Structures are given as C-alpha cells and as structure tokens.
Amino acid sequence: MRFKIIFVLLAMLCIATTVDARKKDKKKASQEVKLEKKDSKYEELFKDKACESVKGMLTIHKMDGKVYFELPLSLLGREMLLGSTVSEITDNRFSIVGEKPYDPLHVVFTKADSMVSLRLITSDFVSRDENIIERIRESKVPAILRNFEVKAYTPDSTAIVIDVTSFFLDDIDNMGPFNPYSPITGYGRAWIEKEFKAGDSRIATIKAFSDNISVQSSMVYTVNVRDERYYYVYKQPFTALMNRSLILLPDEPMKPRLADPRINIFVTMKTLFRNEGNGVKRIYYANRWRLEPKDEEKFRNGELVEPRKPIIFYIDNAFPASWKPYIKEGIEKWNLAFEKIGFKNAVVTRDFPTDDLEFDPDNLKYSCVRYSPSQVANAMGPSWTDPRSGEILNASVYLYHNLIQLVQDWRFLQTSPADPEVRKMKLGDDMLGECIRYVVSHEVGHCLSLMHNMAGSSAIPTDSLRSPAFTQKYGTTYSIMDYARNNYIAQPGDKERGVRLTPPELGIYDYFSIKWLYTPFLDMRTPEEEVPVLSAWISEKSGDPIYRYGKQQLDVHIDPSSMEEDLGDNAVKSAEYGVRNLKYVLEHLNEWVGKKDFDYSFRARMYNEVLYQYLRYVNHVLSNIGGIYLNERYASDKRPSYQPVPKERQKQALHFLLQEMKDLSWLNGEQFKEGFALSGNMSNLIEDELFESLMNCPFALNLCAEKTKSNPYTEEEFMEDFSRFVWESTRKGKTLTETEKSWQIKFLTHVFGNAGVQKGLNEESMGALAFTANQCQVAIPEVIKERSRSYFGILPPSILGRFTNQVEQAVPICTDNMTPREKAGFGFFVAAQQKGKPMEHFYFSLLKDIQRLLKEKANTGSSDTREHYRLLLYKIEKALK
Numbered sequence: 001m002r003f004k005i006i007f008v009l010l011a012m013l014c015i016a017t018t019v020d021a022r023k024k025d026k027k028k029a030s031q032e033v034k035l036e037k038k039d040s041k042y043e044e045l046f047k048d049k050a051c052e053s054v055k056g057m058l059t060i061h062k063m064d065g066k067v068y069f070e071l072p073l074s075l076l077g078r079e080m081l082l083g084s085t086v087s088e089i090t091d092n093r094f095s096i097v098g099e100k101p102y103d104p105l106h107v108v109f110t111k112a113d114s115m116v117s118l119r120l121i122t123s124d125f126v127s128r129d130e131n132i133i134e135r136i137r138e139s140k141v142p143a144i145l146r147n148f149e150v151k152a153y154t155p156d157s158t159a160i161v162i163d164v165t166s167f168f169l170d171d172i173d174n175m176g177p178f179n180p181y182s183p184i185t186g187y188g189r190a191w192i193e194k195e196f197k198a199g200d201s202r203i204a205t206i207k208a209f210s211d212n213i214s215v216q217s218s219m220v221y222t223v224n225v226r227d228e229r230y231y232y233v234y235k236q237p238f239t240a241l242m243n244r245s246l247i248l249l250p251d252e253p254m255k256p257r258l259a260d261p262r263i264n265i266f267v268t269m270k271t272l273f274r275n276e277g278n279g280v281k282r283i284y285y286a287n288r289w290r291l292e293p294k295d296e297e298k299f300r301n302g303e304l305v306e307p308r309k310p311i312i313f314y315i316d317n318a319f320p321a322s323w324k325p326y327i328k329e330g331i332e333k334w335n336l337a338f339e340k341i342g343f344k345n346a347v348v349t350r351d352f353p354t355d356d357l358e359f360d361p362d363n364l365k366y367s368c369v370r371y372s373p374s375q376v377a378n379a380m381g382p383s384w385t386d387p388r389s390g391e392i393l394n395a396s397v398y399l400y401h402n403l404i405q406l407v408q409d410w411r412f413l414q415t416s417p418a419d420p421e422v423r424k425m426k427l428g429d430d431m432l433g434e435c436i437r438y439v440v441s442h443e444v445g446h447c448l449s450l451m452h453n454m455a456g457s458s459a460i461p462t463d464s465l466r467s468p469a470f471t472q473k474y475g476t477t478y479s480i481m482d483y484a485r486n487n488y489i490a491q492p493g494d495k496e497r498g499v500r501l502t503p504p505e506l507g508i509y510d511y512f513s514i515k516w517l518y519t520p521f522l523d524m525r526t527p528e529e530e531v532p533v534l535s536a537w538i539s540e541k542s543g544d545p546i547y548r549y550g551k552q553q554l555d556v557h558i559d560p561s562s563m564e565e566d567l568g569d570n571a572v573k574s575a576e577y578g579v580r581n582l583k584y585v586l587e588h589l590n591e592w593v594g595k596k597d598f599d600y601s602f603r604a605r606m607y608n609e610v611l612y613q614y615l616r617y618v619n620h621v622l623s624n625i626g627g628i629y630l631n632e633r634y635a636s637d638k639r640p641s642y643q644p645v646p647k648e649r650q651k652q653a654l655h656f657l658l659q660e661m662k663d664l665s666w667l668n669g670e671q672f673k674e675g676f677a678l679s680g681n682m683s684n685l686i687e688d689e690l691f692e693s694l695m696n697c698p699f700a701l702n703l704c705a706e707k708t709k710s711n712p713y714t715e716e717e718f719m720e721d722f723s724r725f726v727w728e729s730t731r732k733g734k735t736l737t738e739t740e741k742s743w744q745i746k747f748l749t750h751v752f753g754n755a756g757v758q759k760g761l762n763e764e765s766m767g768a769l770a771f772t773a774n775q776c777q778v779a780i781p782e783v784i785k786e787r788s789r790s791y792f793g794i795l796p797p798s799i800l801g802r803f804t805n806q807v808e809q810a811v812p813i814c815t816d817n818m819t820p821r822e823k824a825g826f827g828f829f830v831a832a833q834q835k836g837k838p839m840e841h842f843y844f845s846l847l848k849d850i851q852r853l854l855k856e857k858a859n860t861g862s863s864d865t866r867e868h869y870r871l872l873l874y875k876i877e878k879a880l881k
Helices: 002-038 042-044 130-139 296-300 324-332 335-339 405-413 427-446 462-466 468-472 510-516 528-540 571-593 599-624 647-662 681-694 697-707 715-726 737-755 763-769 784-786 838-854 863-880
Strands: 051-056 059-063 066-072 079-089 105-112 115-120 125-128 143-154 159-163 191-196 204-210 213-224 231-248 267-273 281-286 313-316 345-349 367-372 384-385 392-393 398-401 628-630 642-644
Touching: 042 143, 051 204, 059 204, 066 204, 079 367, 105 143, 125 130, 130 281, 313 324, 324 345, 324 427, 335 510, 398 427, 405 571, 405 599, 405 681, 462 468, 462 571, 510 528, 510 642, 571 599, 571 647, 599 647, 599 681, 628 697, 642 697, 647 681, 681 697, 681 737, 715 737, 715 838, 737 838, 737 863, 838 863
Parallel strands: 125 267, 313 345, 313 367, 367 398
Antiparallel strands: 051 059, 059 066, 066 159, 079 105, 079 231, 105 115, 115 143, 143 159, 191 213, 204 213, 213 231, 267 281, 384 392, 628 642
C-alpha cells in the first residue's frame, strides 16, 4: 500500500511538473509571439519614423515623400468615386481653381493573394433578369487601373497597408489638370502637349473623413499649346496642385427615374438586356438629386416638408462682398419651384465655413460656387453623378470675374434705348447684382440637371414683349434655361409704360421641369411604374407651345425656333425691333458716355458688340429660309415630329435680309472714326458674308421643300426672288452702285457653277467671279472676332481670328453630307440628309434670262455700268461656248 501511495504521489508530481513546464512553454511562446508582433512588417514600416497620419474612412500615412493607405478589409468591393479637382494652378487659362476637368472615375478596390487592385467599373449594362445580370458581371469585369503590393496588415488584422505614391504622382490623363476645351485652346480648337516632370512632383496635403478621403499632389509639367501649324505656348513651366478625392457611393443606389427625350433633362445612358423575346434596348436615367421628404405623412397630406438631405451650395469667400447676396438669391430662387411639389428649403446656401475642419471645397462631397479671377467672360454649372443610378452627388458653379463685363454689355446693348438708367459705362450695384442673379440661377439650373431649352422664348408673340402686363408676369422667356437675356424688343418709352426689360426669376417651363424631375412617387417601387404618369404629363402639355422643349443645336441650325439669343415668335419682326434699337445705340453712344470714355475703349467695345448683335438678328432670320421646326414626339402627342417653316414666312425672311443689304452703311460707325483705330468698313464685310450665306440657302431649301406637303418654297422660286432683287436696277436702266455690281458678279458666278458651264472659264479668266461658300449662316468676320470680349487675354491678338467662340459660332444650317438622322433623341445634334435633284437645266435657263436682260440693257446707265455689262456678257458667252 505504501508503494502505491508513493507511486501516486510521484505520478502527481510528474504531472504537476509537466503542467508547469507546459505553462512555462506557453508563456515563453506568448512572449515570443508578442516579440514577433513588435517586429511585424507594420511596425517596420512606421516604427520610429516621422509620419503624418490622418484617420477617417481609411487611415492615410504620409512619410518620407510617400503616401500609404490603411485600407480596411470591409472596404474591399465597396464602390467609390475618384475625382480630381484643381486646388491651385499656374495659369487659369488651362483650368480654374475648383474645376474638375474630367468626370470622376467609378472605382473599387479588390484583393487577390498579396496584391490589391484599384479597378475601373463600367456600369453601362443593366438587366432585370438575375441570370443575365450574372453574365453581365462576367462580361464587364472591372479593369485594373493600378496594382499595389500588400506591405503589411494592421496589428488587429482588419486592414491592409499599401503604398499608393506612384498612383498619386503619376500623370493619368483623366485625372490631370488640363481641360481640353479650356480657353487657352480656343475651346478645343488647339491642343495641349505636356511633358510630366515626375521627379519634381510631390505629395502635399492628406485628409481623411468619415466617408471620404483626399490626397493632394503637386504636379509639375512643361506645356505647349499648338495646332497643325503654330505653337501658341511653347515649353511653359506649369504646376498644378490637384486634390484627389475618394468618396464612398451609397450602399443602396437611388431608385432611377427613366428619362424622356421630350423634356430638358441631363441623362445617364444604360444598355438594358431583356428576356422573354425582347432585344437589347438603350435606356436613359434622369440625372437628379436624391430628394426625399423627411416626414412622409405630412408630405402625403399636402403639407410643405423639408427633404431628408437638402441640396447645399457653399459660396466662395473670395467673391466680392457686393456679389454675395445676389448669388444666394439666384440659388435659392429655385425653392419657388420645389415648393410647388411639396418641399421647403430644398436648396440651401452657406458661406465657406471657417470653423469646420472637415470642410474642403475641393472635395467631391461639397457642392460649391467658386470664384475665378479670370478674364474669361463666362460661367459654368457642371455636375457629377452616381453612374449606377444618375443620382447627382456633387455640382459646382464657376463664375469667372469678367462675367460682370459680359452681363453689363448685355444690359447696356439690349436695353439702353428703353432704359435711361443703363446708359452709362458702369452699372450700379443693384442692377449689376440683378444681372449676376440671373446668370447664377441659370447655372444652378444646370446643377439641378436642367439642359438648355432654346424654345423658351419662341412661344411668346413678339409684340407681347412690349406689353407691360405680359412682361411683368413672364419676363422675356418661359424658361431661364433658354438663352433669352434682356428685352431688346422694347423701344424708347416702353419702360415708362411698365414694360419689364429682364428675364423672369423662373419661367413657367422651369416649374414644369422641376415637377417632372423631382416629384416623389412614394408608392411606386420601380422606375417603370413611374413612366405612365411622367409621360402623360408631357403629352398633356404637348399642344401648348409654352411647354415645348427646343434642343440646343450645337452642330447645325435647322430649327429657327430653337436659336440662341433670340426673342419672340417672329424672327423678322423681332429683328426689325432689334435693329432699330442698335441704330439708336450708335446714334446716342457719344452723347451717353463720350465725356467719360476719354480713350474710346468703352465705345469701341460696344461698337463691336453692336456688330455681333446685328449678326445674331440676321442669323435668327436667315434660319427661317429652309427651316424646319423639330419636336421629339410620342404617339399620344399633339404636335408633329417636324414641320417645315411656312412658305410665306420664308419669303418674308428673304425680303427682310435683301432690304437690309441695300443699306448697311449705318454699321460703319462713322461718328466714332476720329477716335477709333484705322479700319475698313464693316458694312462691306457683313454684306459679303450675308450674300454668300443666302447663296447657300438652297441646301436647306431642298430638304424643307421635300418635307412640305403642299405649296413648298422651292430652290427655283427662291433663286427667282433673289434674281429679281439682284437685277432690279438693271431692269430699270439705272446706274449701278459698286455694291450692286458686286452682287451681280457673285450671283452670276453661282449660276455658272450650278448650270454646269463653269468649265468654260479657266481660273485666270474667272478673276473676280471666283466664288466658294459652304455656310448657310452668316459667319462672324475675323476683325470682329478679334475685338470680342470672348477672346480678351486668352490668345495673342494675331491668332485670335483663327478661333471661334462656342457660343458665338456661326455654323452651317445644312450641308450635303450630313448624317441621315432627322431627330436628335437624347443627343444634342440635329442633322438630316437630302438627296440633291437635277437643277442644271433651271440654272442654265436662268443664265440665258440674265444674258437676254444684259443684252437688252447693255447701253443703259453710266459708262461704268455699261462696261460692267459688257464684261458680264463676255463671261457668259465664253462660258456657253
């Protein structure tokens, strides 16, 4: 028994010793593990090193010129936007501070083994069928933008560390500071060549917040600006501080709203794959803010409620103090439209906060109105969206300083005949503020996703713009998204009668657009459920011209009711009022400002603007010749898809333009000659351009006539009307003016070419008869463009004429090689193809008629006129041999 007890005690002692040994081993192992953690790769990266760190959505470390992300594993697979904003720049003709030159990138981080990939997502394919969705995923795998090696795990193993320095210090085209359509390029007519200086570039500030982060990179370049022939900037040193923001997209995308081409809404395009025998369909999501009522019960009861998340615009502290109240007012005016659909305080303005450490105007999270100390006379209102749904996440308004010259010039030029208060070189703060408010409201309209509606003013009878009651109610247009500035129809004395001279705060159509875009449908769960209601709203209004949407014609001008800078429903009558006012301005300009404008600079600028404005009026009228009214149409709509301009209106337009050509001498501004630099007569330049544009009207006339069901205005009738005008003095036996002789030479050359007899005249014998034209709208003469405010300080004066400003550009109304597409759909461009018909016989007959007339009148008029006739007869006879 004793031995058994001893054995048990010894066994217990061994067990205790073993357990104790195991405890010591575990303790030692634990110490070794702790020691290993102290010497982990994470510690090796950052231990005892000067490191700037910020924590938020993810942690960022900046150390030794490098930047590291601690990327939480929970963010892998989360969709984000990566956007680049200009924070500082060497030359704001390339881009301006606050500008985002490119759309943000739709990205996601993924991990495979020891590599993290930043991938670019393409979300343009969608489907409602789960099987198709899976195949789309396989067919649209996000492309790798950059791979990053996993440097370490964080001590708690919840995040991975990657070195992103090379990415943020690389010259990536769609993340750079160069806007390809910037003023320095003549709005895209020259291009930028760049040499990136990677060794001189560096990481600047890092920031991290709860749902976004920012990394600033100082990017160094040498740049050229050139076209096919010239360098306009050569090897210029250039630095831009770029703010790159990563912002999380919402976990749950906003329910899209299916767009409609019959209303002026910006869109996001998708390709829809359908089953059950349906093919692929292109669909469009309306871009819009996620505006949801905070209190649904009160909203359903018809009470005004605030949105869960208002649309907030932060206003730059750099603006002149006198501008700020009008900027805020211009933004918040849109609340009038939102209140009509049940929201109050939907749009909110705030100054740049000075005590909010999280606020960063260059971050994608914040929508701002930015000031640019630039000579450009312009403003912009772009926005950026969630590509999955069309939800607007950020929108900015850029106001260039020289905007104030633009709006003052508009106000002076367009209303000074009717308004004595603007007959001065500088507007008062209140009047200038009113002009700024209008521009801001227009640009904020873009930020709310409203496109231009160039038909906004064309539904207004021209004479209604001289009615006090009408203009006080409606202003100059039914939509401020139109380019309808001030009331140039109003005549001297009209203001005293109560006629309003400025656009409305918001137009009737603007209320309609906001209703269509932002009315919540709380009980409808899918975009398709909303379509019948939204479509019916447009169809119900389709017979009312007030609610007509006229697309901006950036390529060709076919529709005369969708023109920029026009007013009224009758272009000829509006032009008659407008021209009368321009003459009034020139007659009184010396009287109004002569004593203060000692160097003639103001008068020279306004004289040039008179020329520009005159050519606008001419082009408004000219677009009626061969014009076709265009509408997007659904089967239930009351208006037709297209409708040719009536013949009588086309003939009225031609008559007006021909009568204008008889006397353009008033455009020479003789009363200013003693103060202006030596120059030729503007009337000669404009007359030549107008004549050549009329000669090209048959291109448009043939299409219009083909689409006219009865009594079309044909090329033959147009040329006969034109011919009667050109040869009127000859038929009467009068002595010809130099202008009339020039007309006859140009007209006869056109007839030669179309009759097929021009081959009888070689280049030498044609001489002054040589003629080529390819435009049907009056081009702005180069000397006028050079003096325009649109180019001031942008490019050297010697080459300004090589570029044409986008807004002022005169483009063809129709050419013979257009894309065969008659309706624009969701696009900007309107084009149509028309097959030419044999016309040589007509022009040959017209040539013979001219020959007979010249023989009959060969001995009438002065000796100079008779010599002119002999020359023309010689040319005709030579051509007919």
